[in-house]
Amino acid sequence: MTERHTTEIAVIGAGVIGMACALRLVSEGRQVVIVDPEPPGSGASYGNAGTIADxxxxxxxxxxxxxxxxxxxFDRNSPLAIRHAALPSLAPWLLRFARQSLPGAAKRNAxxxxxxxxGAAPMWNELAAEVGGEAILQSRGCLYLYETTKAFRAAKADMAFRQSLGxxxxxxxxxxxxxxxxxLPVVEGGAAFFPAARFLSDPVRMMALLAARLEQAGVTHLRHRADRIQRRIDGVLIEGPGLHLHARQVVLAAxxxxxxxxxxxxxxxxxxxxRGYHVEWDMERPRLTRPACPTARGFYLCPMAGRLRVAGTVELGGLTAPPSxxxxxxxxxxxxxxxxxxKEPTRDWMGFRPSLPDSLPVIGPSRDGAQIIHAFGHGHIGLTLAPITARIVADIIAGRPPALDIAPYAATRFHGR
Incomplete structure (x- = not known):
């Protein structure tokens, strides 16, 4: 049976980006419906490293x-790997990625x-306070670990560049x-310490608090898959199995x-x-007090409530192949x-990160106007950027100029190239 609904704003996607957008919009007096067949805060919003990685x-x-x-x-053991069966379909993406890795493009993207x-840290402070998650948001910084003195010395140029960016x-x-x-065991090279960084000691609990706050605010979650969106003179029609929803505007955060x-x-x-992975070991005291990334290995050691999570690496391989x-x-x-x-880990997980060749998200109105607003493609920093993306989306819907120039994140940057 098809459900028929109308709303002022429909947010497609119940991950941390979609929920943060919905909360910001409802706090400004908007009527909001979320559309997602999965429970709120699942997927990458569940399985991440928990870092607010500003x-x-x-x-x-x-x-x-x-x-x-x-x-x-092509090294199966590298932090960045590809499923060989996916190579033909990934070739155009990889060519774009190579171009975006050239010095000028990489510097511009950085x-x-x-x-x-x-503004990630202060905005996360505000979001945590709004949903009652202050105790989950930890302010103890994060570490990059260098297992050799050569790697430590080589990192100094990268760190100097980051310092130049504030x-x-x-x-x-x-x-x-x-x-x-x-x-931690002795790490021969040393570490880079980002003392101002924050992290979530329990991402699952923070997502649950965010979902509960939305429910309290009257935001309906329609557990349906959005297959089609179609512009109309008076808004946007969203359809899928059992779903017929008319919204004045749509935020695409899937x-x-x-x-x-x-x-x-x-x-x-x-x-x-x-395709990102994590493994977890249940333990009362998870060995360290802040996230630490052994940079050569491409993952984070994440101390979380009652467990140690090891999360990370990059595998390019699409949405359908089974976990590796x-x-x-x-x-x-x-x-x-x-x-x-x-010992043997308690559990493991695989999820999907939305990845673009330039590592920049897509945030802003669609090419044909602000009936549809994009808020996706955040890659490794979706958790970090959730409240910032929400503020930009709310500004666009309210007709306010965003606090920063959003042209670099426009979907139209890909048109014609």
Whole structure:
């Protein structure tokens, strides 16, 4: 039986981006409906590293990555890997990624990422307070770990560049790192410490609080899949199995599933999927007190409530292939390189990150106008950018100029190239 609904604003997607947008809009007096067949806060919003990574200004594609791209993509053990069966369909995306990894493009993309990230910490403070999650939002910083002195020295140029973009970082010698995190084994090279960074000690609980706040505010969650969006003179029609919804405006925040709907809005976006993994060990005290990323291994060690989560790596492979046991095994092996006494993990997970070749999200009106507003493609920093994206979306809907220039994030940046 098809449900028929009308609303002022429909948000397609119940991940952290969609929920943050919905909360911001309802707080400004808008009538909002969320459309998503999955429970709120599932997918990448559930399985992430929990970091509010306002220091993560570097795009995935850089000149160093470009030099190493062939070996990275075809080494099954690298932090960036590709399923060989997906290579033909991924080839256009990879060509764009290579172009965006050239020095000029990478520097431009880093500046655009830094502009978005600048307000992440205070806006997350506000969001956590609004939903009652202050105790979950931890302010103890984050670490990049360098397992050799050569890697530590090589990182100094990267850190200097981040500092030029306003990121505060301290370079720690091994003994300083040991004093800060005595539960870590000795790390030969040392670490980069971002003391102002924040993280969520329980992303699942924070998503539950956000969903509960939306329910209290009267936001309806329609558990249906949106297959079609069609502009009308008086709004947008959204249809899917059992769904017929008319909205004055639509916010497209469907993460890795956004490309097809964006195309229906008139925007061809080279969105593809990074398959991210995590493994968890239940433990009362999870070995360290803040997230730490062994940079050569491409994952985060994440201390969370009652467990240690090891999350990360990048696998390009689409939305349909099953999880890779090899990628999970690599995470376990990497974690045991640092903590050899770890037993078999308690659980593992795979989810989908929406990935664009320039590492910039798509935020702003669709090409044919603000009836449809894009809010997807945040890659590795979707959790970080949720409240910032929500503010931009609310500004567009209210007719206010956003606080920053959103031209670098427009879907139209891909048209004609």
């Amino acid at each position: 220091y993560a200004v570097q795009p995935v594609g850089t000149p160093d990555v470009l030099k190493s791209l062939p070996s990275l993509l 500046h655009a990422i830094a502009s978005l990230l600048a 990121i505060f970082v301290e370079m720690l010698r091994p003994e300083e790192l040991a004093a800060l995190e005595p539960g 993460g890795a599933h956004s490309r097809r709907l964006a195309a229906q809005s008139g925007d061809t976006v080279p969105l593809d999927t990074e 046991p090899h990628r999970i095994a690599r995470l376990i092996e990497g974690a045991r390189a640092l903590f050899p006494d770890l």
